Amino acid sequence: MLFLLQDGITNGAIYALLGLALVLVFAVTRVILIPQGEFVTYGALTYATLSSGHVPGTARLAVAMGIAAFCLDLFMRRRSLHAALVARALAVNILMPVAILASTYWFVGPQNPAFLNIGLSLLIVAAIGLFLYRLAFQPIANASVLVLLIAAVGSHLALQGFGLLFFGAEGQRGPPLWNAAFTIPPLHFSGQSVAVYAVTVVLIVLLWLFFGFTLYGKALRATAVNRLGARLVGIRTTLSGQIAFLLAAVIGAISGILIVPITTLYYDTGFLIGLKGFVAAIIGGLVSYPLTAVAALLVGGVEAFSSFYASNFKEVIVFTLIIPVLLLRSLAAPAVEEEKD
C-alpha cells in the first residue's frame, strides 16, 4: 500500500511541476500550452542523447527557430528599423542559439559529467520555448483563447514531428542523477526519486519567491490579471509572455530529465504526461499554484492506485476525475463571464 503511495507521490511531483508551468503560461498569455509535453520529451531525450555522446537535433532546431524569429522580428519592425534594434534581435535570435549549438559541439562526449549535459539540455529547450512564443503566439497574442489553443495544437504537432525526426521512434532512457539508494523500513527510496522530490520542492519555492518578491515576477502577475493595465504602467506584455514560455520550457525540461532515468520515454510520451499535469492544473482552476501542486499529488496517487487495482481503466479514472471537480468549481463560482471579441 505504502509503495503505491510513494509511487504516486513521485509521479505527482512531476505532474505538479507541469501543472505549475501550465498555470503560469495560461495566466500570463491565455495560451493552453498543449506543447508542454514536448518540452518534457525534448528535455529528457536531449539529455539522453547528450549522455550517449551525440549532438541532439534539438540544438539545431533552436538555431533554425532563432533564424526564423530574427526574420520575423525584422519583418514586423520593418518600418522602424534602427541599428540597436537589429543588434538586439541578432544577439537574442541568432548569437544565443548559435552559441548554445557551438558549446554543445564543443563539450559533447560520452564521459561528460551529468550536470554539464543537464545544463546544455536546459539551455537548448529554454531557447526553443522562447522562440516558440515569438514565432507562434506573439503575433496573435490578442486573439481569443480558442485561436490561441488551436495555435498551441499546431505547434504541438510540429514539435512532436520534429521529436520523431531527432530522436527516432525508439524509446530512450537516461542515466540517473544520483545512484544512491536508501531504506527506511518498510520503504525503499532510490536516489532518483529523492532527487525528484527535492527538485520539485526547490522549484516550487523558487517560483514562489520569483512571483512574490521580484519585479519581473510581479510584472508577470500583473500581466496575468490585466494585460491592458499592465501595458499602461509600462510592463512589456510580450516580454512577460516570453518569460512565461521560457520558464515553462525549463520546468518541462527539468521534469523530463528527472523522469527519463525512471521510465523509458518515446518522442510522443510527453503529450500524455503533459495532459496529466493538465488535469492537475484544471483542478487548480488554472489560477492557483498551491492547489495545483496538491491536485497533482492527488492525480499521481489516483493513478498509482488505479493502475494497481484496475490497470485497464487507469486512464479512464484519471481523466474522469476532472469532471466532478469542474462541476464543483463552476457551481461554487458561477462567474458572469462575457466573451469579448
Place this chain on the structure above:
Amino acid sequence: MAERLPVVVFTLVMAAIPFIPGIPPFWIVLLDNIGLAALVAMGLVLLTGVGGLTSFGQAAFCGFGAYTTAVLTTAYGFSPWLTLPLSLIVSGIAAVALGLITVRLSGHYLPLGTIAWGLGLFYLFSKLEFLGRNDGISGIPPLAIGSFKLIDPAAIYFAIWIAVILCAVLTMNLLDSRTGRAIRALRRGHVAAEAFGVQTPRAKLLVFIYAAVLAGLSGWLYAHFQRAANPTPFGAQAGIEYLFLAVVGGAGYVWGGVLGAAIVVALKEILQGYLPYLFHGEGQLEIIVFGILLVALLQLAPSGAWPWLMARLPLKPSRKRRPDLSLALPRRANVATRGNALLSIDHARKQFGGVIAVNDVSFDVKPREIVALIGPNGAGKSTTFNLITGVLAASDGTISLYGRRIDNAPPQEVTKLGISRTFQHVKLVPDMSVLENVTLGAHLRGTAGALASMFRLDRADEAGLLAEAARQIERVGLTAHMNATAGSLPLGQQRIVEIARALCADPMLLLLDEPAAGLRHMEKQRLASLLRDLRSGGMSVLLVEHDMGFVMDLADRVVVLDFGTRIAEGTPEAIRTNPAVIRAYLGATA
C-alpha cells in the same frame, strides 16, 4: 429562393464530380473523408463558433455513432439502415448525459471538461471487451440499397455528401429562426438572452445535442465506409483536430466547417503524398509542415478561411429583408388601470458581502407614468434594475408587479409578466442584423421550436415575429438600418436598437438604463417624444439617466438614490430644489 442558389450550384457540382471521366479514385476517397469531417465540423460551428461552447470531445460522439452500428450489425445482425436512427439516438443520449454535466461549466472549464471526458471515453472504447478493445470491430456490412451495395468509395460518396448538404441546409435553417437567434445570442453572455426569455441552459444543451448527433451521423457513415471501427479515430487527438477544422475554416460559419474540413484533410493528404519525395521519406515530416502551416494560417486569418474568402469575393451575397408589416402579433391584455401601482418596490435590499449596494429602497411606478431614477455614480441604480428584472436576487424586501411578487422570479419570468429592459453597456449580438437583434426581443411571443425551424415549418410564426420587429424598428426610426449588422452602428444608435428590442417584448413597463448616453441633441428630442408616445399608449417607463435636462423635461416623477439609499422623491421641480439632492451631487458647501 435566390439565396439558396449557391447551395443548389454547390450540390450540382458535387453531384457531377464522380462522373468526370478519368477522375482518380484517390480523389473520391479524399472527398469522402472531407465529407465525414465536415459533418463533425458543422456541429462544432454551431456549438463553438455560434454558441460559444468549445468542445474537444466531438470525436467521442463519432465513436458512439460508429460503435453503435458496429455492434448492432455485426453481433446482432441489424440492417445498417435500422442502426442509423439508433446511432443518432445513442449519440444524442450520450450528449444529454455529458451535456447536463458539462454545459453548466463556465468559461474555460467547459473546453477543459470536454478534453477530460473525451480522453476518458477514448480509453473506455479501447478497454471494453464487447467493443473489441484496441482492435475494435471489423467486418461491418456496407450500406446497401436493395441489392446494390455501397462498397465503392464513389458509391458511398453520394450517401456522405447528401448527408453533408442536407445537414448544412438544416443547420442554416435552424440558425435563421427563433431558436437560432437564441443560440446566436448565447456567445455574448447569458444576461441579455435571458432578459428576453431565452432559457439559456436549455439552448446550450440543445446545440450540444445537435452537434453530437451530427458527429454520430459522421461516425455511422464512417463505420460503413471503413467497414471497421477501432478507438484511434475517436481519441483526444481526433477531437482536437475536429475543432481545428472548424477554426481553420471559420468557426462562425456553416460553410466554414465544410471549407475547413476540405483544407485540412486535403492538406494532410497532399503533404503525406508528396513530402516524402521531396525529403526522401524522412520521419513524419508532413506533421511538422502541417503544424507550421496551421499556425501560419491562423496568424494570417484568425477568424478562419471562410470569412477571409467571402471578403475577397467580387459578388457579395447581401440579404435585404422586408418583413410583411400587415402581420400582427397578439398584444398583451391591458390590465393597466390608473391609480394602482404597476411596480412597487418595498424595502428592497442588496448586499454584496459587506457592501450594501441597495439599502432598503422603496418606490412605486404607476401605470402611464415615466419615472426617472437618478443619482451619482455608484448610487445603486443599475443594481436596482437588476433586482427588478431578476438578474440579481434581492437580499431582502419585496418587489411586486401588480401585487404579484417578482423578487425571486428568474429574468425570463419577469419578461413574460411584462417588464423589459435595455442595458447600460449595450448587449447586442454585433454580427446579427438590427432586424434579427430586435426580433430576439419577441422571443417569448413566438412558439416555433428547433425541429420546426430546421424543416422550415416555422415560417408563419417567424413572419409574425419579424413583422413585429420591423414595426418597432420603424417606431424608433431606424428602418434605414434594418439590415445592417448591429455592430456597425454608432453606440448611440445601438442603444436605440436596444429600446426597439425591449419594445418587441410588448412590455407594460419599460426599463431604460441610460438611453440618452451617446445621442446627439436631435436624437435625444426624438427619444423623448417616443417615450411620451409610449406613455400615452399606456406604457410605463422607468429610466436611469445622467442627462438632467432630458430627465427633468420628460419624467413625471424622479427618485434619487445616493449610496444605495433613497434620499428624495418627487416631481422634477421639487427635486431640482431639494437640498439633499444638491448636496449629493455638488457636495455640502454648494
